[in-house]
Each structure stands twice: as C-alpha cells, then as structure tokens.
Amino acid sequence: xxxxxxxxxxxxxxxxxxxxxxxxxxxxxxxxxxxxxxxxxxxxxxxxxxxxxxxxxxxxxxxxxxxxxxxxxxxxxxxxxxxxxxxxxxxxxxxxxxxxxxxxxxxxxxxxxxxxxxxxxxxxxxxxxxxxxxxxxxxxxxxxxxxxxxxxxxxxxxxxxxxxxxxxxxxxxxxxxxxxxxxxxxxxxxxxxxxxxxxxxxxxxxxxxxxxxxxxxxxxxxxxxxxxxxxxxxxxxxxx
Amino acid sequence: xxxxxxxxxxxxxxxxxxxxxxxxxxxxxxxxxxxxxxxxxxxxxxxxxxxxxxxxxxxxxxxxxxxxxxxxxxxxxxxxxxxxxxxxxxxxxxxxxxxxxxxxxxxxxxxxxxxxxxxxxxxxxxxxxxxxxxxx
Numbered sequence: 001x002x003x004x005x006x007x008x009x010x011x012x013x014x015x016x017x018x019x020x021x022x023x024x025x026x027x028x029x030x031x032x033x034x035x036x037x038x039x040x041x042x043x044x045x046x047x048x049x050x051x052x053x054x055x056x057x058x059x060x061x062x063x064x065x066x067x068x069x070x071x072x073x074x075x076x077x078x079x080x081x082x083x084x085x086x087x088x089x090x091x092x093x094x095x096x097x098x099x100x101x102x103x104x105x106x107x108x109x110x111x112x113x114x115x116x117x118x119x120x121x122x123x124x125x126x127x128x129x130x131x132x133x134x135x136x137x138x139x140x141x142x143x144x145x146x147x148x149x150x151x152x153x154x155x156x157x158x159x160x161x162x163x164x165x166x167x168x169x170x171x172x173x174x175x176x177x178x179x180x181x182x183x184x185x186x187x188x189x190x191x192x193x194x195x196x197x198x199x200x201x202x203x204x205x206x207x208x209x210x211x212x213x214x215x216x217x218x219x220x221x222x223x224x225x226x227x228x229x230x231x232x233x234x235x236x237x238x239x240x
Numbered sequence: 241x242x243x244x245x246x247x248x249x250x251x252x253x254x255x256x257x258x259x260x261x262x263x264x265x266x267x268x269x270x271x272x273x274x275x276x277x278x279x280x281x282x283x284x285x286x287x288x289x290x291x292x293x294x295x296x297x298x299x300x301x302x303x304x305x306x307x308x309x310x311x312x313x314x315x316x317x318x319x320x321x322x323x324x325x326x327x328x329x330x331x332x333x334x335x336x337x338x339x340x341x342x343x344x345x346x347x348x349x350x351x352x353x354x355x356x357x358x359x360x361x362x363x364x365x366x367x368x369x370x371x372x373x374x375x376x
Binding site: 180212 | 302304305306307308309310313314317318321
C-alpha cells in the first residue's frame, strides 16, 4: 500500500477525462431509457399477474420467473450473441450490422426486459395492497372493472410504489455496469480502461465509485420531493 | 437461419461442470462469510455506540450504491496491493462477494430485527427484571 504511486491528476487529463464523461453519459442514458421501458412493460406484467383470467396470470408468472431467475449477465450474452441468430437471416444480419449502436441498443433492450420483471413484481404487490373496501365501494357506485383499474387501483398503487420503484431505478443505474460484458463502454468499463492504460487503478476505480454515488444521491434528491408531494392522505406516513 | 447446435454441450459438459463447481463454492463460502459479517454489521448498526452505528450506516449505504462489477474490479486490484503479494482470482472475488453481500444481508436482518413486536421486548424485560432487581 505504501509503495503506491498516487497521481490523481491523470483523471483530469485527456483522454481519461473524456472517457469518464462519455461513460457517465452512456450510463445515464441507458439507465433512464431502460427504466422508462421497464415501467411500461412492468406495469403490463404486474397487471397481467393480477388479472382474472388464469391464462393471462400464467403468462405474467412465466415472464417474471424467466427474467428474474436468469442472471442479468447471461441475459446480456443471450440477447447479444444468441438472439440475432434466432431471427430470420435478413433481420438477424440487420440487428448485427445496421442497428444503431448495436451494443448499447441491445443492452438497453436486455436491461428493460429484466427490470420489467422486477418492476412487475412491485406493481403486483402494489395492486394487491390497494384496500379491498375501496374496490367494493367503487363497484357499488357502478364503475366497471376497467374503470376501477384505471381510476382507483393504478393511481393509488403507483403513488404507494414510489419508494420501492426508486430502489428499482437505482438498481437500473447499477445494472447498466453489466453491459460492459458485451462491449458497452459505460462508467465501469471506462474505469477499467483507465486502469489498463495508466496503471492507476486506485484513482480510476475511485472516480467510477464517486460517479455512482453522485448518481444515487442526485436521483434520491430528485425523487424525495416527488415522494413527499404524492403521499396518499389517510395512509400511514401520509397527510391526514 | 437456425445455426444452433446443442450437441456441443455434451462434449463440453466436463468444462461446464468445472465452472459449476466454482459457482457453487463461491456461493456457499460467500453466503457463510456474508452471514457472519452481516450479523456483525447489523449489531453494530442497531446496538453499537454512535460512531460505530454511523460507520455501519455509511458502509451499508456505500455498498448499496455501487455496482457489484465495480466492487469486483476494486478488490481484484486492491487485495494484492494491501496484502503485498498476489492472491488468486478466486480469493479476491470471494472477499469482494463477502464484503459486498454482507451489506445486503445486514439490511435484510435489520428489517427482521425491527419487525419484532415491541410488546415481546417489553415482555422479556418484565420477565427478567424481577430477577435482576431481587438479585442484588
């Protein structure tokens, strides 16, 4: 430890600084896009898991089981190496060659489907946590089942779910790091690149760690006001 | 279009089994290590003196805000530097897993400890209290 040759200034020289900033940009873009897609797909999955039809519930269950139980790293490999082979050959060639930034796009797709399974579980829990009395009251006042879903269950469920969904958002940021396995140069890959080219691993990994911590704190600072503003009246921790 | 050939799995089964053994060993050893360390962390976090509580809090939240891959990189690079001689990949990854997962384990245990009903604690104290008081 004593023999380590410190040199923090390498982080602020080119090309290292440019590498880190480019990595930061990719991490943020990938995480935000994936999380938005995951919210959309996850809402569908969560709704499917609470549907009345047994077949629809089964589909939701299989989706969740499949995407949550296969390690994300393996899923990245499957999407990147196996998925194009399963497509018809023209389409497969297009995916491999002409897709816009293929690694990044595929990593985003993979991450969205994986996070959708996790978000779906949260949504299911949220839907089931909506008080039964409210649904009975809505039925009694003549709303249809779809109206109840749309105007009663989902608004309450999504507002209750802001804290766990924040956790999922932070997890999305961290999971983008696995995209390095298919060649996406996000923050972690960039810090590894700096380590290999300058032999200053300590500074490089410290910089990456710092960036992840800042992302987390920044996200929390953005979400906490939203959480406070949308608290449900009459619930525990809500406005009275 | 389909150029899949699952036949290659058979001849390579021994190869996969080697990987499987490493996965299983890593899992078992890191669960044991992380459970022990996680218990220490959660005790420090809930019942320790204030400085210790703050350290445990900072450690847990730090681990939770960093991706695992980065931690693995950290330890692959740090452990030889700290110990002064190279250790195998297996051990640096194992140490990374134990230290990282301990943070998550401690959070799980904290949820468990904190969900013990307050009345049970009161009951336990009232059971013991007379003995303590009459004892002296």
